[in-house]
Each structure stands twice: as structure tokens, then as C-alpha cells.
Amino acid sequence: MDFAFDARTEELRAKLLAFMDEYVYPAEAVAEQQRDRLASPWDTPAVVEELKAEARSQGLWNLFLPDAEYGAGLTNLQYAPLAEITGRSPQLAPTALNCAAPDTGNMEVLSQFGDEQQKKQWLEPLLAGEIRSAFAMTEPEVASSDATNITTHIERDGDEYVVTGRKWYISGAMNPDCKIFIVMGKTDPDGEDIRRQQSMILVPRDTPGVTVERAMRVFGYEDHSHGGHAEVIFDHARVPASNLVGEEGGGFAIAQARLGPGRIHHCMRLIGMAERAIELMCRRAVSRDAFGKALAQQGVVHNWIADARVTVEQLRLLVLKTAWLMDTVGNRGAHTEIQSIKIATPRAVVDIIDRAIQLHGAGGVSQDFPLAELYAGARTLMIADGPDEVHQRSLARRELKKYL
Template identity: 50%
Template sequence: MLPELSPRAQKLVEVLTKFVNEDCVPNEERFAREFGQGAQRWQAIPPILEELKIKARSLGLWNLFIPKEYPESPGLTNYEYAHLCEIMDTGNMEVLIKYGNAAQKKKWLVPLMEGKIRSAFAMTEPAVPSSNATNISCSLKKVQGGYIVDGKKWWISGAGGPRCKVFIVMVRSGKSNEELMRDPNNIGLQQIHKQHSVVIVPADTPGVTVVRPLTVFGYDDADHGGHCEVVFDNVFIPTENMVLGEGRGFEIIQGRLGPGRLHHAMRALGQAERALDTMVGRAISREIQGIPLSSRGVVLEWIAKSRIEIESARLLVLSAAHAVDTKGASKSKAEIAMAKVAVPAITLGVIDRAIQLHGAMGVGQDTPLAGMYAGVRTLRIADGPDEVHLEQLGRNEVKKYKARHASKL
């Protein structure tokens, strides 16, 4: 049984919904206009964005995603935040909030929370299958006074924006997998999750180069900094830029990725809702031979199926969020994985129906549907492909069956 939403959270949902519907959505065209064209888009900070940030803060709609166990938090549970996240975007500060020391927080977290700068999390690499993070090869070498970072990353979201001032980078600080496998006593493989670290690299450090933006089905997503290829070439960072400690990279990314996967699912729900709203609007307004599409049985079926699927997906997300609140993220991996896999797939189905109903208009730039589809499709790959999570879920079901029937086997 899921708990009732607190009065405070209910009020926040009302305020946020009003803000998005009355201030954000109506200003989307102005944002696009102020954002500009061509190369200008990679340097633009649209005035409307700054105006909306000021209003959002005045309404108390600021940094709501930070878990309640941290002093920087506004005090919401994951379950409460789940109701809000599908209406808005979320932050990228979890690593510093959870694992940063006082000096790191003062230097980087404070301006991040104030919205003065942005950060980018650099993990994925082109040369290795990064869905298994033990393959990460961007190297960290200890030198006098600090470390040298060398390697190439890609699909680094936000790296191309003018306000991206800091990278949080996953690096290999220990032995390679090959070295561990050559250990004659096989002891090395037991240490495979202690060979990586997470470090802070200021974006203006010599040797850091944003090589190019990568496109998702042709979309460069420059409005939030794109998804870039980044090279770290003999980059020096001081010792104090190590997060938590050498060899603790896996501990950090596991602490970040669990809630991050759930936030992805929450936001996907919001896009599913908007796609359904767009679909219904089209069905009511579009007529064929004087008959509105909303009177057609197949269209009504699409609308009904979409509503059923969205409500089912929402229950998965809320259940996972509640599990994190009550059991902790480490003991809620199954719930998070189910939401991570199911919600993007359901959302893609809803968006696809909306596109179909719009015809040629649905794949163009006059609706948000094509861009939404491109973005949500990436979620089936981001933070671990669906297949990885499905394999683990299946393995757990087999394990539970064997445990139940141990005496009969």
C-alpha cells in the first residue's frame, strides 16, 4: 500500500503544475527564439530562462530533488519527489552532495545549487563497452601534488553548454582487468571493483577539450549543453580533487546511478503525459470529412491504452520510490530496475501513437513529439541497457524459485 501524499507535497504539486502550465510551456517559443540558430546556440543563455529561474526560486521550486537525509535538502522523500519530477527536470549534483567534502561542496556544490554553473558527469567511453563500468579505462596517475587524467569520454551530457564549469570524471586509478586476471591466486578479480576513482576536473583545466557534440537522431540538444565527446589530455588536478578516496569509484557511481535511473523514469512519465495530452488535443481538433478523429474507435482505443499504460508505469515508479525511502537504494535494486526498463518502453509507445495521429506533422518540428521520442529512446541505453537489468531481474527470479523449492530439488 502506497502512502498518502503529504499536504506539503500536494501543495508543491499544485504550485509546480501551475508554474509549468502558465509560465514554462507558453514560453517555449520565446526560449527557442532567444536561443538562436547555428553556433550561437552553444553560447546562448536565453533571458527567459533566467526569468523563470528567479520565479521558480520565489515559489519554492528549487533543488527539490535532493534527498531528505542531506543538510542541503528541502526535506522531501523520494516518494514525494516522484510526484514532482515527472512535471519538471532534475539536478546533476548527487555525487558532490553525497560524497563531496566540505571544501569541495563550498567550491562547486554551492554555485551549482544556486544555478550559477552546471556540471557534467563523464563516465562513458568510446573504446570500451561502458555498460560494464569495470571496463572504464580513462587513466589516473598519481604525481607530485596531485594526479594526471588521460583518456577520452563521450556522450557527456551538458558538456557543451556555456555554464558547464566542472566535470565529475570516472577514472581507472588501479590495475587493468588484464592485470587482475593474470593474478595466479585469482585474488585480483576480487578487487575488480576497487580499481576506479571519481575525480573533479574543472572544465577550464589545460588539456580538457570538448571535441564535438554528438546528435541523437539528428538532435544536438544544445539547449541543455548537448552530449559531447571530451578528451582529457595529460590533465593535472590537485590532490584535493579526489572524491571520497582512491579506489572508491564504484561505491560512488552505484550511489548515484540507482536514484538517477529512477529520476529518468519519473521524467519519462511526464513526457508520456504530455504526449497523451497532445494526442487528445489533436484527436479533438482534427476532422476528416467533417468528423473529428476523437469519434473514431481506433483513436479512442489508442487514448485509452495510453492512459492505462501511464497509470501502470506511475505505480511502478511510485512503488520504487517508496521502496528507496523505506529500504534504501541498495535494497531496492529490483524495483528501480523494473521502473527503469518499463517506463521508457511504455512512454515510447504513447509517443508513437501521438506521432501516428499527427501524421507527417508528428515527425517534424511543429510538435515536441519527435524530440521527445529521440530523448526517451536513449533511456533504454542510458545507465545500463535494458538487457543488463532484465538479465539480473530474471536471475533473481530463478534464485527465488530455487530458494522456495529447495527441499523438492
């Protein structure tokens, strides 16, 4: 098995690492200062637009999209180490490269399932980084870990669909540049096949009947990197029938197609978050003394750092194997590995970041270091894109099936 990156990946890695050092890391503090002076906390700091312009000029743009017609044409295996690098600064780097969720998944949906008009109206400006988007599936009134539970109605009325429902934790919806929602709801709530009841439809943000009710915080943080999370009300919002994505009853399958790449992208970035935590842990350990010697000389600190390094190396190999399988046998063929990394990666990275916080003492939970925010993001991914328990259930069933 060849573990070396190919020439294109190495070239892009070198370029991206230099971009991070020269532009992204210095911009972290600048973005925070600018955000404090914005009229709305959801407005985009000027430095983010500067980063986007620089990234695009360097060809570091839409790296996530394997379709060469719309994106960089990279395989999952080529993109994995690049996504890892962006995970070291999750609040800025993915957005700077136009590789931030939920836009990535929405662009994948539109490129695969959208018609020509939908692509022209919504995909093209998303690819250009001119607008943002949101994906509206999760609901507060039902257990959304089972996507068949959703209650939002999408009812046909002549040449229109009428959308009625309540969604929450809708990523991207607080950003004023968010212009379009991809909404999942039921067009056939009484259908015999529970996986054919759902459809997806495009609902422009300015549609009458659409209300962004409030921002939803995550561990007290307002997640600016994703354009915030919101509770959104759809009160008999009418859109043209041509806004349906794909066919009626195809929503569940589209959601699964969307979530597969999203899950691996999150795991790739999580490894970058872990690497940032290890770096901060080591820098802290060699710069602080306690009880007469450097923290770096304390045995427990040795254990934390060594365990973190072993864990990251294991996770990276599993993520790269999963990316390779997705490229060679498809998402369905990589189902076991996708679920494995979705279970293992957030859990392990949360533990690594937790140790880094402990080593930083009070500083670890403060705004002076990125660790608390990294922790909130990593811990959330034990729920997002399907909670751990759902993936464990599915994975165990697949294993047991061999013996039944």
C-alpha cells in the same frame, strides 16, 4: 495502502502546476526564438534565467535533493509527482527548478562524498544554479554498459593526479556554464577486484589538457536541456590530489549510488512526457476530421488513447512503489523495483509517444510539436543509465537465484 499525497506534496504540486501553466509552457516558444538568435547554440536563452529566478522565488528549487541541508528535504515519494510534472516540458522545467541532469547526480555525489572544500568550491555554486557540470564516464572505445571496461587512467604523481582518456556523450559539457567534470577512471587498472579499480576525480573544465572535441547529437537533436552532449579528451590533464572524490577505488560504488536516484528521476519525468503526449493526442483527435468524421470517433484512436491511459496508470503505481521502497528500505532494498521501472518505463513511453506522432501525421515529426523531441529523449533512456539488457540480465539472475 494509502495512495494519497501528503499535505506538503499537494502544496508543492499545486504551486508547480500553476508555475508550469503561467511561466513554463509559454516560455517554450520564446526559448526557441531566442536560441535562434544566440551567438552559440549552447548559450542559455534569457528566458531560462528568468524562469530560474521565478522558480527560486516561489520555493520551487532543488526539489530533487533529499538532504535538507542542501535541498528541499523531500523524500523520493514526495518528489516523484513533482518530477512527473516537470517531465511535461523536459527542455525547460527541470532546468528552471535546478533539477536537471547531470547536475542533479553530481550534486548528490558532492553532497554525499565530497569533502568540505569540494562542497564549498563546486557544490554551493551548483546548488545556487550559478554554474553547470558534467559527469564523464561513457567511452567510445569500450562497451560502457559494463562500467568496469573504462580505460581512462587516473595516475598519482606526487601531489597531483594525471587524467588521460577519451569520453563521449558527456552530458552538460557543451554548455559554456559547465565549469567542472566528475571523471571516472582507473587508479588501479591491474587490481584483483575489478570493482575497486576505479576512482572519481574533479577536473575543472579550464584544466590544461582538457578539450571539448565536438558536440554529439541524439537522433539529430542537440540536447539543450542537459547542456548538450560532447566528446571530451583528457590529455595528461593535471589536477591536485585533493580533487579525488572519496577514496581511491571507490569510483564504482559512487557511480552506483549516483545512478540509483538518477534512474528513478528519469522514470518520473518519463511519465510526465507520456501525459503530455496523451494530452496532445486527445487535442489532435477532437480537432481533426478524416474520412467524414473526427479522428476522435475512429476506433483505432480510441484504442491508442485507452491503452496509453492504462499504461501510464500502471507505470505510475510502480514508480511510486519504488520511490516508497527507496525511502523505507534504501536503494539496495529497492533494487528489483528500480530495475523494473528502468526497463518498463522508457519502453512503454516510447510506444505512447509513437502513437501520438502517428496521430499527428507529418506534424508529429516536425518542430511544430514537441513529440519528435520527446520521442528522441525517451528512446535514449533505453540506453542511458544502463541499457535495458543489462537490467534484464541482473533482474533475471535475481529471480533465478531463488530456485538455485
